[in-house]
Amino acid sequence: MTPETPAAPDGAATTATVDAAAPDVPPKVPPPAGGAEPRRWLGDRIGSVEVLAALLVLLIIFREPLAGALSTPRLQTWTTVFVSVMVQAVPFLVFGVLLSAVIAVFVPRSFWARALPKHPAAAVPVASAAGVVLPGCECGSVPIAGSLIRRGVTPAAALAFLLAAPAINPIVLTATAVAFPNNPEMVLARGLASLVVAMVMGWLWLRLGRADWIRLPRRPELDDASRGRAFWAAVRHDVTHAGGFLVLGAMAAASINVLVPERWLQTLADNAVLSVLALAVLAVLLSICSEADAFVAASLSQFSLTSRLVFLVVGPMVDLKLISMQAGVFGRRFALRFAPATFAVAVAVAVGAGAVLL
């Protein structure tokens, strides 16, 4: 919430008041027919748009010192990694959000009832397998899963899809094959292990999950009778919402990228247990998109194949930017339970798959 604070005039507008004042601001919109008299707050003339404008003006004025402060090699690398994670993710985020808005607005609820098996336990594997056909990054699949739950798909199936889609789509498997030219079994192991993790998590949710852990924000605009209006409202909301959490995740990933030198890993590679744990944690921290993680895994050659398989299975399912986005879309109570559970299942399944297949 820091961005708005510096520009808040004379410090009076706290985040809460800015936020609360927001809906009252647009002066250009005539009061809606039958609408209530807009409430007046202390800062009723200073809304988000004004804060934003002031912030941008300040930033342009202080551009030189700002650029100067970012010129040390470490900070510069941080900024480069942060910006490139965002640039890389923007198309996936936008297309994922578009698809989720289509699901939320245009695909009738009855479609999902027909497309998925009636019984939730049977819907889980179908949804996991459906992940194969959607080539996308994990950033896109979070809003899509949110939309699916909103449209009445059983959460277990939507969550299985959320985990499977980034991990086992054709682009990712092809990239894995290219990155491991001498170990084609890596592709099979990755695909199977990821599919199993997605299904296990779906079924686990059926047994242990509680509906009230998922707190989907109220979205009255989705029920707007004008489809166009509802569609663009959904796109706008999801891009700012999921995108904001993506920024948080990208900042965390950039920090890890700069702060954890690779040579630290060297010392862990020789121990079988430590190397698995180290790469599992690294996958969470680095938050590399699933299309690229195979190349990074290939370059971690001092580690065993099994520990690199763990890296590839955990990465697309649990990482900083995903946890951040899941906390935003489904609520923090959900993310705090779902992410560690997925992590444990993914590590266990990947080690098992490594023992059998590699």
Next chain:
Amino acid sequence: MNRQAQAVVLLLLGGAVIRACFTDLYLNYVKEGLRPFLIAAGVLLVAAAVMTLWYELRPVPRAAATGDGPGQPEARAGGHDDHDHHDHHDDHDHHDHHDGHGHHEPRVGWLLILPVLGLLLVAPPALGSYAAGQAGTALASQQQPSDYPPLPEGDPVRVSVLDYASRALFDKGASIGDRRVQVTGFITAGPDGQPILARMVLSCCAADGRPVKLGMTGNAPAGLADDTWVEVTGRYSDRIGRDAVNDAEIPYLDVESWRQVPAPKQPYE
């Protein structure tokens, strides 16, 4: 953050992405192949912003005339806004319970200003010697010696750092022979403090950027600052170094001549 501010941020983000695509700035961060998708995403962001402003600022009476159907758009809009106000009121009052999420209008959206600033104001450079020093050379996978196609025509023949390094390591230089090769990369400090030539390799974005490192013997460039781009001409050397970071092999090039060059348009290979 209200909807109009969201629209402005989306407009800025879309505009920044499109601008980066047309100034080649994007090549500092991602692969060239992503450009059409970036442009499409940028256009969609701008469209979302424009549509949001259109629905927000459209006078209600005109909505009835031009809107999506005869009937109750006016009443609908009224009811809609009413609902919104109510939501915000709720949010404000129960702020503590909501714990930062579950908001109708996401405050976390403010953070989207940061990538906009990164692209428009800061425009950080491509990964350079600092990143190269942090990571081990990318040519670490134990590849079997495989058949490399003969080098293309030309003397010296232009090859990528990655191509030379993999031929030198995995082919023991057999497909290079005594041909003269020319590679372009930037200067960074090697394991023994001597300058080496490096080039970053991307598979997706700069977060997965890994360096390919190349040692230099013979008439090696000296006295250059880190991150200086040089074009080096030389022949295969069978000398092998070790990367201190990941203990992988670093091939060498026997340098005949070199010259300083401006940073290439595509900083990565």
